[in-house]
Amino acid sequence: MAKSDGKVKVMGRWHCPFTMRARIALNIKSVNYELVEARPWDGQSQVLHESKSNPVMVHGDKSICESLNIVEYIDEIWPYAPSIVPSDPLERVTARFWAGYLKDQVLHIYDLSMQTHSQQLDEF
Numbered sequence: 001m002a003k004s005d006g007k008v009k010v011m012g013r014w015h016c017p018f019t020m021r022a023r024i025a026l027n028i029k030s031v032n033y034e035l036v037e038a039r040p041w042d043g044q045s046q047v048l049h050e051s052k053s054n055p056v057m058v059h060g061d062k063s064i065c066e067s068l069n070i071v072e073y074i075d076e077i078w079p080y081a082p083s084i085v086p087s088d089p090l091e092r093v094t095a096r097f098w099a100g101y102l103k104d105q106v107l108h109i110y111d112l113s114m115q116t117h118s119q120q121l122d123e124f
């Protein structure tokens, strides 16, 4: 069983909504962490490079990828309240549904707005 001790780093981009998921979960649990601004191609982390997406959370000598996995991991490794993932099966699948809905239906709008914003900055 993994233990809660060990330094925590979140490797990702500050504006990435998936990186924010991991950071929000760590903040809910009041876990100290370092945000390492990194992209998969930066070569800073082998797991980040192999997963081809950020965030990756490094906890001691372990690396965890995929934001929802990271949230579940955080909730289990620091099991004290407030809990993040509902223990009730129906509430849990409902939470997963909305997390998936947000990713599939809403986040592409965020991506578009970020692209437009960077294009405007490039043109400026």
Ligand SMILES: N[C@@H](CCC(=O)N[C@@H](CS)C(=O)NCC(=O)O)C(=O)O
Pocket: 015, 016, 017, 018, 019, 039, 040, 041, 052, 053, 054, 055, 065, 066, 067, 068
């Ligand atoms: N399913 C992944 C999605 C993560 C994702 O799409 N991250 C974007 C940044 S917001 C990414 O890494 N894109 C590839 C890249 O930046 O090279 C998760 O939940 O962690």
